[in-house]
Amino acid sequence: MIPLRSNIAGMKGYIPGFQPKEPDYIKLNTNENPYPPSPAVIEAIRAEAGESLRRYPDPSSRLAREEAGRLYGFDPDWIIMANGSDELLNNLIRAFAGEGEEIAYIHPSYSYYATLAEIQGARIRTFGLTPDFRIDGLPERYTGKLFFLTTPNAPLGFSFPLPFIGELATRCDGMLVVDEAYADFADGTALDLVRSHENLVVTRTLSKSYSLAGMRLGLAIARPQVIAALDKIRDHYHLDRLAQVAAVAALHDQEYFRECVRKIRETREWFSTELRAMGYQTIPSEANFVFVSPPDRDGGRIYEGLFGRKILVRYFTDPLLSHGLRISIGSRLEMEATLTALREIG
Numbered sequence: 001m002i003p004l005r006s007n008i009a010g011m012k013g014y015i016p017g018f019q020p021k022e023p024d025y026i027k028l029n030t031n032e033n034p035y036p037p038s039p040a041v042i043e044a045i046r047a048e049a050g051e052s053l054r055r056y057p058d059p060s061s062r063l064a065r066e067e068a069g070r071l072y073g074f075d076p077d078w079i080i081m082a083n084g085s086d087e088l089l090n091n092l093i094r095a096f097a098g099e100g101e102e103i104a105y106i107h108p109s110y111s112y113y114a115t116l117a118e119i120q121g122a123r124i125r126t127f128g129l130t131p132d133f134r135i136d137g138l139p140e141r142y143t144g145k146l147f148f149l150t151t152p153n154a155p156l157g158f159s160f161p162l163p164f165i166g167e168l169a170t171r172c173d174g175m176l177v178v179d180e181a182y183a184d185f186a187d188g189t190a191l192d193l194v195r196s197h198e199n200l201v202v203t204r205t206l207s208k209s210y211s212l213a214g215m216r217l218g219l220a221i222a223r224p225q226v227i228a229a230l231d232k233i234r235d236h237y238h239l240d241r242l243a244q245v246a247a248v249a250a251l252h253d254q255e256y257f258r259e260c261v262r263k264i265r266e267t268r269e270w271f272s273t274e275l276r277a278m279g280y281q282t283i284p285s286e287a288n289f290v291f292v293s294p295p296d297r298d299g300g301r302i303y304e305g306l307f308g309r310k311i312l313v314r315y316f317t318d319p320l321l322s323h324g325l326r327i328s329i330g331s332r333l334e335m336e337a338t339l340t341a342l343r344e345i346g
């Protein structure tokens with residue numbers, strides 16, 4: 001017997017979306033961006049890929065934090081960079097939830113929170129959604145250590161209204177983590193609430209809206225005391241030199257970024273309208289994916305049909321979600337091919 005901690009031995013582990021080896025799939029299953037990163041990012045990585053790699057990177061990612069600070073309107077000591085926003089979610093649990101203490105999240109949302117809590121030996125509580133997408137059974141005070149709110153929600157795509165998020169923060173004894181992985185595709189952001197609520201953290205990722213899933217870049221914005229705590233427990237050289245220059249260049253090239261986001265939002269609205277005309281139900285989305293269900297509410301059948309045509313989307317066997325599919329928004333051409341396939345499948 002290997003002497004594992006019992007919570008690790010009992011864990012199933014998170015299963016990421018399928019990443020096919022063959023390049024001939026239309027890949028709409030992990031919410032990646034169909035457009036390449038900004039040319040400025042590629043240039044910055046090229047320029048950094050040389051002799052300097054012999055030296056350790058800046059442990060505080062200062063230039064990236066300054067760039068993010070200018071963009072979002074916060075001092076750099078309110079910002080921490082991360083090796084993907086997953087790193088932040090992990091370190092938030094490590095910083096705020098001890099063994100046996102409770103964290104909460106909405107089901108359905110991002111199930112990785114549960115995996116991270118299990119590693120820490122924290123207890124997990126989930127809240128469901130009401131039919132109008134509010135939290136079901138939320139107590140007057142939530143006394144757990146962390147509440148993870150994914151907004152826009154994944155996999156459903158709707159956003160919680162800002163007043164609701166502010167009220168949730170005041171009802172949490174612990175930290176409210178607003179996971180804004182998809183906020184760049186939405187109309188609103190909870191960033192301003194960070195100033196008015198000391199227990200609120202917003203996490204962001206460059207994986208989706210900045211086309212940098214392969215670079216592993218995220219960031220969080222919170223009070224300096226919260227940022228200082230997260231700084232204490234992270235790996236000191238968590239962001240390599242290439243990631244740091246990529247972050248600076250990506251956040252700086254707002255013109256390119258805005259154009260990519262605009263195209264994705266436009267394609268999302270067009271694709272959703274086409275699907276509704278085919279009798280699909282869609283949830284109005286503020287993200288770079290849509291959750292859709294076919295008239296016969298058999299998501300698995302459509303998933304198989306698309307898979308057979310080399311189109312990958314995300315199907316969840318969870319009974320709350322098996323009536324539909326989460327389809328990432330790709331390029332216009334990819335979505336046209338998807339619509340054609342869906343018409344064939346019927």
Ligand SMILES: *Cc1c(COP(=O)(O)O)cnc(C)c1O
Nearest residue numbers: 084085086110154181205207218
């Ligand atoms: C993609 C995603 C993340 C992880 O982002 P990375 O920066 O790639 O680690 C976190 N939360 C949600 C809800 C996501 O969809």
